[in-house]
Amino acid sequence: MLRGLVTAAIGIVIIVLPGLTLVTTMLIVGIGLIIDAAIIALPILLGRTTPHLWKIVLTREVVQILAGLIFIFHPVLGIEIVLVLLGLLVLFRGILELIVLTEAQTTVHHRRWLLVIALAFIVVGIFTITGVSLGTEVLIDLVGVYILIEGLTHILSAFRRQSFQEELAQYETAILSHEGVSLPSSLTQLDKPQPRTKRSFLFPHLDTDKYRKIVILTPHPDDLEGFVGGLAYRLSGEVISVIFSGGDKGVWSKEYSVMETDDYIRVRLEESDTAALLLGVDEINYLGYLDRSVPMDEDSIRKVLAQFEHHQPDLVVSFEYLKRFTPYPHPDHLATANTVRHAVARYNADHALDYVVVSTLIPNSFLDVSGVRRIKLQALACHTTQADLNSLIFPFLEKLFSHLWGIFVGADYAEGYRRIDITRMREKLDNAQ
Known part of the structure; x- marks a missing residue:
């Protein structure tokens, strides 16, 4: 004192x-x-x-x-x-x-x-x-x-x-005198979990029952599980995963360092297949690019457009395309994000289409994943080739942002997304040309 x-x-x-x-x-x-x-x-x-x-x-x-x-x-x-x-x-x-x-x-x-x-x-x-x-x-x-x-x-x-x-002295005195007395409030607060309050969303939240077909486009095989795992599990419609890069440079163990590139990519995609069973992902498509070599060109845009025209999604999910507003400006993430951005702008859907991006610092829509975060982490653990990375770095960052977005929606954990106004995005792209 x-x-x-x-x-x-x-x-x-x-x-x-x-x-x-x-x-x-x-x-x-x-x-x-x-x-x-x-x-x-x-x-x-x-x-x-x-x-x-x-x-x-x-x-x-x-x-x-x-x-x-x-x-x-x-x-x-x-x-x-x-x-x-x-x-x-x-x-x-x-x-x-x-x-x-x-x-x-x-x-x-x-x-x-x-x-x-x-x-x-x-x-x-x-x-x-x-x-x-x-x-x-x-x-x-x-x-x-x-x-x-x-x-x-x-x-x-x-x-x-x-x-x-x-309080503790009073409690000990009562125990010695055999008097019935309640535990000190400091102890009861530590030992007894507080009742969960009713959730109330302060910001718009994603309606997971609204969509019938969803295409999630990610740079690497484990990005869906790490960034969008809660949403993928909660969606009631058909979920299609599109992976740009095989993640061949993400080698964290000597066991895999001796493998040929094609063999290692095959192993990583097999891990995605296993994780998909947990999250309920219905289909996985690999676009064939190598790690840190994902382009943002006409060919990549056409490949994404082909996915849209084949699956006819009503929800497209990918990564933040504005470099200054993403916490992880990996070149493959930015290339994937901007490719999807241009493809969505060109896609002439004959039905309502929503477009959201993840890994953003300016989310405007949230999804409470408090009850499914454990399944999301289990799916991420299926990527055993990335065990060292996912056990050291990602858990803290994922927990930090999940807690952070949970603050905005009154939940323990949440995923944050930025809902894109497609019409305005098209106008900006047209004006930039």
């Missing part, structure tokens, strides 16, 4: 005190660092506390005292250090909030706040590290606000810890 009060007081002084210079601010910060370190280190040195990690804690406080001395006696150097360290700390804090957003079992309301906080920290951190001119007054206020937030965090943590200890 004392640590939090002192830290918050220093933050308030820096924000409120008029006419502060950067040198004076560094002096205050240096004194604050030394006081903060002393509050933690003195009980350890006096033997009044025995934390398990006392050596690490004591080392950290010694380093903090040295940093405080630098800020006091070399304020100019301290300013440069503060800019870098503060930027890194704020950026790391934002990344940490994103990890909490992804991994923690929190309510949708709490995830929304985590998202806002994470984005704010990341933006401020990047601005500070890259040396964007914030101005002296803004920089001083930024330092003060950060210190104030740290102090308030310590104070809140102390209150929560004290409240929990009081």
Whole structure:
């Protein structure tokens, strides 16, 4: 509690005190660092506390005292250090909030706040590290606000810890006296899952029962499962998968590195066949391109048009074609997306046609996949040639975006899509020619 009060007081002084210079601010910060370190280190040195990690804690406080001395006696150097360290700390804090957003079992309301906080920290951190001119007054206020937030965090943590200890003490006393008493609220909240609230979509959602035939066009054999798996499983109509590239360069295991290209592509397409059984995909068509060699030309557009004319879809699903609005601008993804875009623009359907893109940062339609995400991941696991990639990188990114889109629709997990106005898209393409 004392640590939090002192830290918050220093933050308030820096924000409120008029006419502060950067040198004076560094002096205050240096004194604050030394006081903060002393509050933690003195009980350890006096033997009044025995934390398990006392050596690490004591080392950290010694380093903090040295940093405080630098800020006091070399304020100019301290300013440069503060800019870098503060930027890194704020950026790391934002990344940490994103990890909490992804991994923690929190309510949708709490995830929304985590998202806002994470984005704010990341933006401020990047601005500070890259040396964007914030101005002296803004920089001083930024330092003060950060210190104030740290102090308030310590104070809140102390209150929560004290409240929990009081509840736990009452519980233990009641147990010893054989009195019937309920568990402390802190424990019951941890042990008992909260009831699921009724879903309410704040944004348009995809009606999976509306479509009779769906064509999903993806760059690589495992992209349907990873990006569109929930939608593919939920669709009640006939689902056709069109794969542009055989993914022959996606070799993550020595076992497959000795295989011929055609043999490896065959293995990857067989994995797609296995995954299709889980997701209910009715047909898979491979267009014959190699990895990182997918073109965006007249031939590729004609191949996609042939698929449309043969299957007569009422829903086309592919990838975001605007490079600045996709989190994964892989060349095959962009080539596939723009090929499909031009093919849809040329396709003269004699029935209603909807066109949506995935892997987009600006979705306007969502699909709650909370109940089917497990099946989606099982289908992705069928791609054993990609086991290393899918076990290290993709799960976190998929979970992050699924949680993120879930925030917008009040669901645990969701897939986000951008519904394209085909008429407007045609007009833009015509004007660009």
